[in-house]
Amino acid sequence: MKLAIHAQLDYQFEHPTDVLLQLEAAAIPEQQIEAAHIDISEGEHFARVDAHDEIGERIWLRIQGQLLIDYKATVSIERLLTDCLALPKVPPHQLPGETVQYLMASRYCPSDQFQCFVDAEFGRLQGGERVIAMRDWVHSHLSYVPGASDSDTTALETFVKRQGVCRDYAHLMITLVRASGIPARLASVYALGVEPQDFHAVAEVFLGGEWHLVDATGMAKEAAMAKIGIGRDAADVAFLTAYGLARVNSQSVRVDAA
Incomplete structure (x- = not known):
């Protein structure tokens, strides 16, 4: 099974705010990331860190104003399925x-x-x-x-x-x-x-x-x-954790069979 993923987020931050993201498909043995790209609007800080139990990654941001995120990926699911x-x-x-x-x-x-x-x-x-x-x-x-x-x-x-x-x-x-x-x-x-x-x-x-x-x-x-x-x-495992006030302008997720 192969999935085509597209996630878009549009958030607003009135003051400088630390934001923790986790929305990219994890690169782990049970699934292969065939293609992936993420666009994130420019901020004061960007850093990748390991997520919980080192499954996937989180992204630290420091941002003020509008945060735009556009994530696309093609993922092949290869996990062994057992009843x-x-x-x-x-x-x-x-x-x-x-x-x-x-x-x-x-x-x-x-x-x-x-x-x-x-x-x-x-x-x-x-x-x-x-x-x-x-x-x-x-x-x-x-x-x-x-x-x-x-x-x-x-x-x-x-x-x-x-x-x-x-x-x-x-x-x-x-x-x-x-x-x-x-x-x-x-x-x-x-x-x-x-x-x-x-x-x-x-x-x-x-x-x-x-x-x-x-x-x-x-x-x-x-x-x-x-x-x-x-x-x-x-x-x-929140996809976005804001350590300050945030306003959601829009958000969309689409998953299709590739």
């Missing part, structure tokens, strides 16, 4: 060190508050079978409602309200999986099938010794996602 249903849970004492942080509760994913629910609802299931049952539960119990959540909404609030957008689906999925003693993290991706088209958020779960992308919204398939970055939750 999660039959994959086993890795016992916690056998987990690789880099996965352990993704067992813990985090800002948007209070997994320590969901253990009783998980045991009652999914206690009869194990490993990948439990993860797929959780994906289906989230998909069937939540309604996709743009504007129903904001940047402060946690998985607990989503669980109560039963509505949200992709990041809310991903946060609740991650929370349930972590409450089962299975590492789970958030992946920001470009994906086919997302409506309305935008930066997309999905869960990534550690089963059978490998990471697997799982979209509880049902809009995107693992074979048609280009990974941007990963983190404990959305706080680690």
